[in-house]
Every structure is written in C-alpha cells, then in structure tokens.
Amino acid sequence: MSTNSTDYIVVGAGSAGSVIARRLLDAGHTVHVIEAGPVDTDPAIHSPQGWPTLLGGSQDWGLFTTPQKHANDRRIFWPRGRVLGGSSSLNGMIYVRGHSSDYDGWAAATGDTGWSWENVLPLFKRSESHELGANEFHGGDGPLPVSIMGTPHPLAAAFVDAAVEHGHKLIDDFNADEMVGAGYNHTTTRDGERMSAWKSFVGPVLDNPDLTVTTGALVHKVVVENGRAVGIEYSLGGFELERAFADREVILCGGALGSPKALLLSGIGPSAHLGELGIDTVVDLPGVGENLHDHLLLSNIYESLEPLAAGTNNLLEAQLYARSNGWAGAAPDLQPLFMHIPYPADGYPVPENGYTIAPGIVAPRSRGTLRLASSDPSELPLADPNILADPYDLEAMVDAVEICREIGASDAFAPWRKAEVVPGPSARTRDDLRAYVRQTAGTYHHQVGTCKMGAESDVDAVVGADLRVRGIEGLRVADASIMPAVPSGNTNAPSIMVGERASDLILGR
Numbered sequence: 236m237s238t239n240s241t242d243y244i245v246v247g248a249g250s251a252g253s254v255i256a257r258r259l260l261d262a263g264h265t266v267h268v269i270e271a272g273p274v275d276t277d278p279a280i281h282s283p284q285g286w287p288t289l290l291g292g293s294q295d296w297g298l299f300t301t302p303q304k305h306a307n308d309r310r311i312f313w314p315r316g317r318v319l320g321g322s323s324s325l326n327g328m329i330y331v332r333g334h335s336s337d338y339d340g341w342a343a344a345t346g347d348t349g350w351s352w353e354n355v356l357p358l359f360k361r362s363e364s365h366e367l368g369a370n371e372f373h374g375g376d377g378p379l380p381v382s383i384m385g386t387p388h389p390l391a392a393a394f395v396d397a398a399v400e401h402g403h404k405l406i407d408d409f410n411a412d413e414m415v416g417a418g419y420n421h422t423t424t425r426d427g428e429r430m431s432a433w434k435s436f437v438g439p440v441l442d443n444p445d446l447t448v449t450t451g452a453l454v455h456k457v458v459v460e461n462g463r464a465v466g467i468e469y470s471l472g473g474f475e476l477e478r479a480f481a482d483r484e485v486i487l488c489g490g491a492l493g494s495p496k497a498l499l500l501s502g503i504g505p506s507a508h509l510g511e512l513g514i515d516t517v518v519d520l521p522g523v524g525e526n527l528h529d530h531l532l533l534s535n536i537y538e539s540l541e542p543l544a545a546g547t548n549n550l551l552e553a554q555l556y557a558r559s560n561g562w563a564g565a566a567p568d569l570q571p572l573f574m575h576i577p578y579p580a581d582g583y584p585v586p587e588n589g590y591t592i593a594p595g596i597v598a599p600r601s602r603g604t605l606r607l608a609s610s611d612p613s614e615l616p617l618a619d620p621n622i623l624a625d626p627y628d629l630e631a632m633v634d635a636v637e638i639c640r641e642i643g644a645s646d647a648f649a650p651w652r653k654a655e656v657v658p659g660p661s662a663r664t665r666d667d668l669r670a671y672v673r674q675t676a677g678t679y680h681h682q683v684g685t686c687k688m689g690a691e692s693d694v695d696a697v698v699g700a701d702l703r704v705r706g707i708e709g710l711r712v713a714d715a716s717i718m719p720a721v722p723s724g725n726t727n728a729p730s731i732m733v734g735e736r737a738s739d740l741i742l743g744r
C-alpha cells in the first residue's frame with residue numbers, strides 16, 4: 236500500500252460525490268475526496284437568495300457553450316459549481332425527482348430493473364429528511380433536509396392562482412403521485428439555509444479520521460496500470476503533479492462536463508478525437524462526450540408597477556408542469572418556472588423592477604457533444620449541446636412561451652403588472668415566437684448524458700448499469716453524466732439518487 240493511498244478516491248465533491256463519500260465512510264472505508272474548488276465558506280452559498288451572485292464568480296467553472304447554430308450562433312453561459320458541494324452549492328435548491336417513467340426508461344435502456352422507479356424510489360427516500368416526515372413518497376430520517384415552501388412571495392402566489400385560473404391543476408407536492416399542474420416547490424433547505432449535498436452528507440462526518448479531503452486540486456487524469464485504474468494525477472495550482480492511489484476503486488463524480496473531460500484526458504474516449512490532440516488511446520470508447528443534452532429555459536419578463544419585496548425563500552418558489560401540443564409521453568414535457576426577479580434574456584432589455592415567467596422544456600430531443608479543446612487539463616472543454624436542432628424542441632418551447640404569456644396576462648397579476656417587456660407586444664405570431672426562442676433559449680442548468688450508462692449491446696454506452704467504465708478495471712463514473720436521458724425533474728435529486736445507487740453497487744449491496 237502506498238503512503239497516500241485510500242480504499243477509494245472520489246473525484247468531485249458535488250451532488251453525487253458527496254453521497255458516495257458518506258456512504259463509503261459509513262461502511263468503514265478510507266476515502267479521499269479530491270475537489271478542484273475551495274471549501275464552502277462563502278456566506279452567499281448558504282443563503283437561499285445568494286445563488287445569482289455566485290454565477291460567473293470564482294466558485295463557478297463559468298463555461299460558455301460553442302456557438303449554437305440553431306440559436307443565432309449564441310454561446311450560452313453554463314455555470315457549474317466548483318466548490319465543496321459542486322453545483323448543489325450554487326443551484327436553485329428546487330427538489331423535484333421527475334416522473335416514474337423517466338426511471339423506467341433508464342431501466343429499459345440498461346436492461347437493469349435496479350434503475351426502475353420501483354427500485355430507485357427507496358433510494359430517493361433513503362437520502363431524504365422531509366420537513367413533514369416520512370410517508371409513501373418521502374423519507375423522514377436521511378441526511379438531506381427537504382423543506383416545504385415557507386411563506387410564499389405574493390407574486391409566486393399570483394402565479395399559482397393564475398395557472399389554476401387557466402385550468403391547470405393545483406399540485407401540493409411535485410414528488411407525490413401527480414406532478415402535472417402548478418404549485419410551490421419543495422427545497423433542499425433547512426431553517427432558511429441551503430443544504431448542499433456536501434453540507435448534508437459529509438458535513439456531519441468531517442472529523443472521521445478515514446476521510447481525507449483535498450480542495451483546490453484539479454484532477455488531470457486517471458492513472459491506469461495494466462488495464463486497472465490505480466489512482467489519479469492532480470495539480471494544486473502549480474505545475475507540479477501529485478498522485479493519489481486507490482486500493483479498491485476510483486470513482487469519477489466530476490459532473491456532466493467534468494467526468495467526460497477526465498476520461499478523455501486519460502485516453503478513454505473516441506480514438507480519432509484523442510489522436511487529434513496527441514493523447515494516446517487507452518480504451519477506444521466512442522460514447523465518451525456524446526449524448527450531451529440539457530433542459531432549456533428562457534425568460535418572459537414583466538415590468539412591475541412598483542419594486543417587489545425580496546421574499547424569504549429561494550427566488551424559485553413556484554412552477555408548472557404541463558404538456559406541449561400533441562405530446563403523448565407519460566411524463567410532462569414542459570416545466571415553466573416563476574421568479575419574482577427579472578431573469579435576463581439574451582439581447583433584450585431588463586426592467587429595473589419586474590418578474591419572470593420562464594418557459595422551459597424538459598424532454599429535449601436535441602443531442603450534442605463534449606470534446607476537449609486541447610490536451611491541457613486547465614482548459615475548459617468544448618460543450619456543444621446543439622440546442623433546438625430537433626424541430627420538436629423549438630415547437631415545444633413556443634408552446635411553453637404561449638402558456639406562460641397566457642398566465643402572465645391573467646387577472647391574478649393585475650395588481651403588479653405594468654407591461655410584458657420580453658418578448659413584448661411586437662411578438663404576435665408563432666413565427667415571431669420561434670425567432671424569440673432562437674434568440675433567448677438558454678439553460679435550465681440540467682446538463683446530463685456524456686458518459687451514459689447502457690446495455691452491453693449499446694456501443695455508445697460508456698458505463699454499464701453497474702457504472703463501471705467499459706474496458707478498465709477499478710473505475711466507475713457516478714453523477715449526472717451517466718443519465719442516458721434527462722429526467723423531467725430538476726437534476727440535483729436525481730444526481731443524489733445516482734450517488735446512493737452507486738454506493739450500493741460499490742459496496743455490493
């Protein structure tokens with residue numbers, strides 16, 4: 236055993252990595268967590284209203300996509316957490332798992348019923364400590380606190396009232412038996428504080444002597460010897476390379492952008508791409524970096540008659556699940572979101588006082604790629620989600636814009652509404668709205684799929700249903716990148732569930 240070796244190395248302290256670290260420690264193993272970002276001491280992380288100030292800052296990887304050819308060649312800003320807690324330290328804290336059919340789809344894609352809704356629901360519950368206690372859908376004593384919405388902002392209440400006025404069902408809990416309709420979100424908060432995955436899962440066991448945490452450490456690559464991952468190579472800001480070794484396994488939890496990048500830098504990926512960059516191929520795995528996709532969101536913005544109160548919750552208090560015209564899927568494909576702040580839309584003015592009814596789609600059909608920009612580990616990768624390439628995505632987004640406009644124009648908003656400023660009165664026809672969507676569609680921050688899991692027969696699968704990387708011993712990926720298709724829920728809870736299942740698989744449970 237080398238002096239700096241542990242049973243397991245977990246790369247990335249985000250939503251999934253935090254869960255895995257905790258579960259392996261609980262099972263009596265030594266664990267080394269290696270995270271590129273700093274310790275999570277910034278007060279803006281812990282306030283539920285601080286997240287917009289973190290975007291673009293030093294705890295954000297701050298990536299922009301490549302120019303999107305179906306979206307006016309815009310480069311879309313994709314913030315991702317680079318701090319203990321990963322993206323769960325700067326996300327919007329909405330706790331929504333998605334529809335049962337999402338997970339039954341994963342089971343079908345992998346040929347493993349372990350990923351079916353019936354089998355993952357207990358994992359969601361195991362993580363959770365719901366404010367209202369345990370029931371058929373919720374856990375009562377897990378590490379992750381989930382709270383119901385505190386006193387809602389009056390504008391969020393207007394949004395829910397307006398949606399109901401337009402025939403949408405009132406939903407009390409998006410994680411119970413019916414998710415289609417409007418209601419207030421449950422959040423990963425406790426007593427008015429954000430509860431990131433790191434704070435929830437690892438915070439309580441930080442003094443465990445079996446835990447080593449190295450922050451500010453950029454992982455360059457996995458060290459492979461005789462077909463087995465034995466450790467990783469990383470740098471601590473300088474040029475000198477450090478190594479850490481794992482006696483049992485290396486688990487990549489770098490997220491949908493970080494994990495495929497680490498595999499590619501390790502020579503695990505499509506050999507043609509690796510060859511172009513002068514990286515020797517260790518395993519020719521064509522699916523690494525393929526299947527990149529994301530939920531899409533844009534901003535319909537209203538100017539308000541007067542300044543609005545700040546509210547006390549997460550700024551994303553209410554939402555709606557609905558279906559686009561002709562959509563026949565079991566899960567809803569639209570997820571408009573309400574914010575009592577103006578959330579800027581590319582190329583449009585932002586009123587000083589206002590609010591946003593944000594159209595969103597959650598069953599996108601467009602797929603893109605993630606590639607390395609160079610063999611330099613400090614360079615951000617090239618992310619091309621190819622948004623709106625599939626005409627369905629554009630039409631569904633236009634349907635969502637129309638639903639949001641209808642809600643925005645309703646009587647419930649009359650005491651606050653001065654004017655719709657985005658897209659504004661000049662956007663009248665469906666063609667106008669298509670142009671508006673191409674100009675403003677952005678991210679819902681739910682990128683997935685770049686190391687997808689799949690059945691043995693699926694040549695594009697990067698990991699099997701057991702999350703082991705094909706062709707290498709001792710190496711797994713466990714985070715949002717393994718999702719074969721994005722669930723209809725926001726992706727923090729699903730990533731945490733992936734962490735739970737990964738730990739069971741690693742521990743042979």
Ligand SMILES: Cc1cc2nc3c(=O)[nH]c(=O)nc-3n(C[C@H](O)[C@H](O)[C@H](O)COP(=O)(O)OP(=O)(O)OC[C@H]3O[C@@H](n4cnc5c(N)ncnc54)[C@H](O)[C@@H]3O)c2cc1C
Nearest residue numbers: 247249250251271321322327328329454490493715725727
């Ligand atoms: C602004 C924003 C708002 C969001 N809002 C919500 C929401 O309200 N609800 C919701 O459910 N989801 C939301 N999400 C999405 C959700 O947070 C993510 O899908 C989820 O956190 C992904 O988990 P993960 O484990 O895959 O990756 P992450 O949590 O991103 O963790 C990856 C970790 O790996 C580290 N890492 C990566 N590469 C390396 C490397 N080479 N070396 C060392 N460390 C590395 C990163 O720094 C990071 O800490 C939001 C995301 C963002 C960015």
